[in-house]
Amino acid sequence: MAGRLLLIWRLLVRDLRRHRTETLLLLLAITAATATLTLGLTLHELVARPYEQTRAATAGPDLVVQAGQPGPHSLDALAPLTTLPGVTNHSGPYPLAFLALTAGDTTARVVVEGRDGTPAAVDRPAVTDGTWIRPGGVVVERTFADALGVHVGDTVSVAGHPLGVTGFAVTAARPAYPRAGWHLPGSILTEGGGLVWVERGDIATLAGEQPLSYTVNLRLADPQAGAAVIDPSGGDARFRGWRFSTGQEIADTNGRLNAPAQQALMIGSWLLTALAVVGVAGIVAGRAIGQRRRVGLLKAVGAGPAMIAAVHLAEYLVIALAAAGTGLAVGWLAAPPLFRPTAGLLGSVGMHPPPLRMVAAATALALTIAVAATLAPVLRAAATDTTHALADAAVPPRRRRWVISLSRRLPIALLIGVRINARRPRRAWLVTVNTLITTTALAAALMALAQERSPVDLGYSKLPDARDERTTQAMILVVCVVCFLALLNTVVSTWTAVLSTRHPLAVTRVLGATPAQAGVGLAVAQLLPAIPGVAAGLLLGILTFFAGDDNQHAPASWMLTAGLGVPLAVVALTAIPAVAAARRPVADTLQAGVR
Known part of the structure; x- marks a missing residue:
């Protein structure tokens, strides 16, 4: 057995050295298919994993609650929630105003949240550029800032009041632009919009005559419990019109922003898989022409059909494994700069190794391509008559x-x-x-x-989706x-x-x-x-x-x-x-x- 394995290894190394061009073409063909499949799978990771990182870095809430009706009585309604059984920590209530922001020639709906200058126990937005809020300033959610094209130090107008942009930040308490949850006070219908933070003392001035809404961020002993901690029956009339957002719902909303691109890449990976099979089959057909005499020599010295098949398949399987690793690395590292779906989140998948399921999928695809394209020629070679193979005669x-x-x-x-x-x-x-x-x-x-x-309708302007x-x-x-x-x-x-x-x-x-x-x-x-x-x-x-x-x-x-x-x-x-x-x-x- 050891002697057969040594023979297969020596023939494998010899073939790879002698046929470098064909080996490179095989590697490129299978790598292209596995890299595209990895890109499609990575887009999900680009949202799921960075959201988890953002949630950990910003002390993200398990449940975000907003009272159904605006006004001071909302504070009285939200206050008892922080002491309910199952609630381990909280921050807020924080005032909210649903206003319009103007940056240059673009006016957009914006959710304005009043915050304190000191870090909160739950939901501490992470500043990625500039500094945190101060009186007369505004911090813009990073994805929204990219869409508007604003920079730190620029001046924007919120409800007609000029404010200086002090920084950009990300949060796990609300979905990224354009799904920040803008709505008219007292309404449950949401519209496209962005998110900004201002100093708590400035928000009343910005809101003017509009009554303020309020929101509270909760950390739960059981994160899966969600709104059941507050409304176990799910139909309590006291909470009619209230808004409950769990961490998982926010993560899913961010994930849907990449769903069409992920679908296009997954379909593309299947097209490339078929192309890779065609390319590998063509290369194998050409290689089989030049290897007929070697098949005859192996049979003449006693090699059986299984040995012949193993000698031929080993080369392609080794190339497939190398292509799987190359395609996995290319797709995993190329996705973040190509698609930038983490603009509203922290971290990048390229900083961590790919998950095992992705490695298994890329490896299985590469091996499937190699086997599907080479199995029939290899079986034909193994079944070739020894005399005919040694003669290397043309097939009639x-x-x-x-x-x-x-x-x-x-x-x-x-x-x-x-x-x-x-x-x-x-x-x-x-x-x-x-x-x-x-x-x-x-x-x-x-x-x-x-x-x-269809651009995103921001009420006053439209921006590309x-x-x-x-x-x-x-x-x-x-x-x-x-x-x-x-x-x-x-x-x-x-x-x-x-x-x-x-x-x-x-x-x-x-x-x-x-x-x-x-x-x-x-x-x-x-x-x-x-x-x-x-x-x-x-x-x-x-x-x-x-x-x-x-x-x-x-x-x-x-x-x-x-x-x-x-x-x-x-x-x-x-x-x-x-x-x-x-x-x-x-x-x-x-x-x-x-x-």
């Missing part, structure tokens, strides 16, 4: 009368391309799938970009990686075609075909299966995106550009190597005995 092509009858009337270059695909139909299918997935991703992305974006921005970023990222991987697959497919058709093309040239006709024929063999993939991809991309009646079509010029660009890219990537391979001297090819 399958002759179909209708193909022969049709192709004999075609121009020489087109005839060569049709017969190459008829001889290797699996490779043609891989080209079709490659262009189908690529065009589908491009069409869906173009359809998404053509839709009207951060969800749309992150979703667009995710789609562009997926399309870029899809195109990159599709280009790699096209290069691999061309390389495999050149390797497997050297001998037939040499015979074709002996029979009278010119090097140019042979090279163009090889390029045509790549282009023909790409055309139906492009047509089906455009249709599938449009149909996949259309889930509602309000969606809009992308301009026809966009779709036409995508439909022509993909086959043109295939031609450009295949023409040069195909012509170069066709110009190789016929005598050298035939003497080498290479197919």
Whole structure:
């Protein structure tokens, strides 16, 4: 057993050293798929884990309670809550006013909370820039400040009163912009808005004639109890119209801001998985051509089918594991700077190792890609007859009368391309799938970009929705990686075609075909299966995106550009190597005995 493992290891190291280009292509293909999957999974962590860190750093509450009606009597209603059984600590009540803030040319709804200069026992907003509140100043929630474009030291106006921006801060007691919970006094309907803090003594002046609302932050002995600590029955008329927000509800609200981007990345990861399988299958097909003789030698010295399969699979599994680690690291570290979903929170996932479930998912995906793409060629190699493998003879092509009858009337270059695909139909299918997935991703992305974006309505102004921005970023990222991987697959497919058709093309040239006709024929063999993939991809991309009646079509010029660009890219990537391979001297090819 030890001797077999040593043999597998030595053959593995030898192959990796001799086939560095193919190894790099395999690594890139599987890494792209695992990195995109990791990006999708990381977006959830980018909210869940930093929220936990923010909650710990700011002494976040387990329950935030706001009285149903504004006015001084709210203080009397909130005061008994702080001494209820199950309440271990509290801060407040703090006054609230729902006003308008103007920064430059932008006016927005804003929740103004009056606070003290000294830190509270529960909910201590963490200042990330500048300093905490002082009389005549305002601290702006960091995500809201980013949307407004204000800086520390700027002057903003709240309800017509100029205030200097003393700093930015984050909190775990309210969701980030634009879900800060703005509403009219006495109403339970919330609107989009931001959050700011002012000195408690200034809020009455800012509110003017508007009655103040009040809120209290509670720490519970059982954080899961939530509002049941105050209203066990859930229907007490005394608390009708009150607002109860648990820490989990606030975390979920922040998480929903990233849901569309996460969905786009997860769908993209499946597209890239399919592309990676296509690319790996193409590389394996090319490698199998050059490894037939080694299979025969191994069988000649006594290796059985299981040993042959282990020798071949070991290499791809090792590459898959390396790609899983690389993709996991790339996705985990790239997500924070790409999407910045933690602007309203503290911490970053890149500062901590990824969770075990994410490591397991990336590893399982990489191994699945490797096994799915290599299992069939490996089993065929293991079942190959020893004498046939040692002879390394060409496999007789399958002759179909209708193909022969049709192709004999075609121009020489087109005839060569049709017969190459008829001889290797699996490779043609891989080209079709490659262009189908690529065009589908491009069409869906173009359809998404053509839709009207709904900005956040802030009552007086409208600002772009951060969800749309992150979703667009995710789609562009997926399309870029899809195109990159599709280009790699096209290069691999061309390389495999050149390797497997050297001998037939040499015979074709002996029979009278010119090097140019042979090279163009090889390029045509790549282009023909790409055309139906492009047509089906455009249709599938449009149909996949259309889930509602309000969606809009992308301009026809966009779709036409995508439909022509993909086959043109295939031609450009295949023409040069195909012509170069066709110009190789016929005598050298035939003497080498290479197919």
